[in-house]
Each structure stands twice: as C-alpha cells, then as structure tokens.
Amino acid sequence: MTQYETPPGAVRTEALRASDSDRQRAARLLQDALGQGMIDLDEFTERSAAAANARTRGDLAPLLDDLPAAHEGPGAAVETPALVLKAGMGDVARTGVWDVPSRIDAQCSSGDVKIDFTEAVCPHREVTLNLECGWGTILVIVPRGWTLVFEAMATGAGDITDKITAPPEPGRPVLRAHCKVSAGNIRFRHPR
Template sequence: MSDPHEQLRVGNAERSAAVAELQQAAVDGKLTPDELTERSALAQAARTYADLDALLGDLRPPAPPVQLQPVQGYPVAGYRGSSDPTAPPGWSPHDPLLINAGFTGAKRTGEWQVPPFLQVQALADTVRLDCLQATTTSELIDLEVLPGAGAVVLVVPEGWAVQVDRLGKTWGSVSSKVPSRAAWGNPLIVVRGSVGLGSFKARGANWLDRRRLGQDR
C-alpha cells in the first residue's frame, strides 16, 4: 500500500529545499555535475513528495524504524482503519475524534495523545488544539475541519508540520506559520475540509506558551 504522504502536493519551498539538498550532495561527491543538472531540473518540476523522494532517496541514510506504542490498551497492529468497537475514537477514519465548539469553546491541551484521525468544528466559539506537550504514534495525522463561524487554532511543537492546501474557505481565513514538511521523525498534520465563515490558524509556540510550559516544569 502506498504512503498517502507521498501523494501530497509540494510547493516552491519544498522544491527549493530539494535542489539545495542535491547541490550539497554534489559538493559531497555523491552526484556528478551532469547528475546534479538533471536531478535539479526534475526537482523544479516535481508535483508530489513521491517525485522528490525518487530524486533524493539514494542520497539519504535509511530511516530508523518507527516504534508504535499501544493506546489505552488498544493494540497498535490494527489501529489504521480498524472497525473494532472497543477502539477509542480517533483510531479509525470512520470514527474520528470529534472536538466541537458550539457556543462554548473546546480544547485539548497539556499531555494528550493525538490520534491519526480528528474532526473539529468551531460553530461559534474557538477550538484549540495545543500539541506542545502532546505525543502521537502516527507519522500522518488527518485533521478534518467542518464549516463554522468560530476559530480553530492549532499549536504544534518545533519539527511538526502542517499542510493546509486541502482546507477551503468561503468568507473565512486560513493561516499557517508552520512548515509544510516535517523534520525527521516528526508527524505531518494534513488539514482538509472548510472553515466556512470562521478561521483556521496553525502556529508554533509563542512567548506565552513557552512561559507557561516553563512554569509547568
């Protein structure tokens, strides 16, 4: 089965990063000048991560195996797409973890485990997903946003990535100050759906978050 991450679209930032990586590989003696020219042209024309991985895969060391841990006693081996009724919400695309803010805000903060499938809706107030102290066993997290008039705020640690290319809007707004490609060993959150009249914002920790975390310790 192919990795869904590989079919995600890349932008100019990812293409430029790939070219820079190819140039460094040439400096290190891994590519000849002709190979560098050829691969750089292909990188500039790349559409998906799979296209870039094909150009960079033989230049990188193999990735270490990902160690998945059980969640609330539920076995990891079958968590993707499982229909087991005993599984907690969020461990099947048919049963995502639903976080809804009607006229009262909703949030997830502190130490919590982010499942691979979430669905949020900010009807009139704010949904806040604070992942600064969160953990996850999934390299790819599907976050579906349902239309509303409130705000969805996603706060992620350094190294995590957020893609909002699949998130639509009508009169609302979408903003992300987070890289669209994760650092080694960190998860990618793919955001899709529509904000409707509301807003979506993804960001890293600000000074208030860092101060709070410092006090918590």
C-alpha cells in the first residue's frame, strides 16, 4: 500500500455524509467569496444551489477548493474566540441568527442571561458552555436534535433544570455544559 491509498476498513472523508453544518459552512464561505469579488453572482448562485443539495463532503469539496478560506483549518470552521456574556444587575441575550463559537462563557450576578440556539448557525461538532450563576437566571434554548451533556454541575441554594427531551440526531451539535449555581437558576429547554 502506498502512502496515498486508503487503509483497509477506513472511510474516505469525501465519502462521509454532509451535515447541515457542513452545508451552512459552505454557504458562508461562498457568501464571503462573493463579497470579496472572488466569484461573481452567477457562480455564487450555481455553487450555492449545489452546496444546498450536497449529500457528501465530496460533493462540497469541488465547490470550495479554489477558495482560500476553505483551507484555513482541518476541514472545520475557522476557530473563533469564545463568546463572553456577563450580566450584573441587567440582562444579556444572544438570540436570532448568529454564528456559534466553540466556547461560550456566561456569568450572571443578579441579572439574567439568555442563550438561544434556535436560529443560530453552529459549524462546530461540539460547543463548550461554561455557565456560572449567582442570584439570576441563565436560560439556554436548545434545538431539538442537539445533544446536551453535563460535564460538571455544582449548586448551592439554586437549581439546574434540564427539560431537554428530544432524542439526539447524528451530525447535530453537542453542547458540553459546565454549570455552577449559587442561589439562582440555570435552565435548559427546547424552543416553544
């Protein structure tokens, strides 16, 4: 076997099924390329349609191969800094359409923090949530199909409530939660 052959029993990366995150990442890269003048509107339209219909990662590769940003990382989204949310006596929220980083640090003293993943674009397979709550409330809204895993939990007089009931779906993001509560509440639920 040469160094370029696939070992017996190994799955070629291009043969793997494309996830929604893979297709969304491709759409973002194509949008950026259009904005920078690397591709024209007709090419953007054609490539975007093909990306939306891609079944495998191999289907996406030729659509992105000539774009420099597609090669900035090991086939995953470009790493972004952690999102830091701090609420003293007021409220802080991250809702609507937004790009999810691989780590979110949220703290509240007596205010509230809301993290709503319902419309968020998550290019990462796993996202770490570091949640620390004093007297307030941290509410995390988790789409159905996403997985919630508690890595660490500590409470004083407060509560950590998990109302995530939908089964996990393959290829959807995994939230790894580290929770610490003094007298407030950290709640996880699905969108209503």
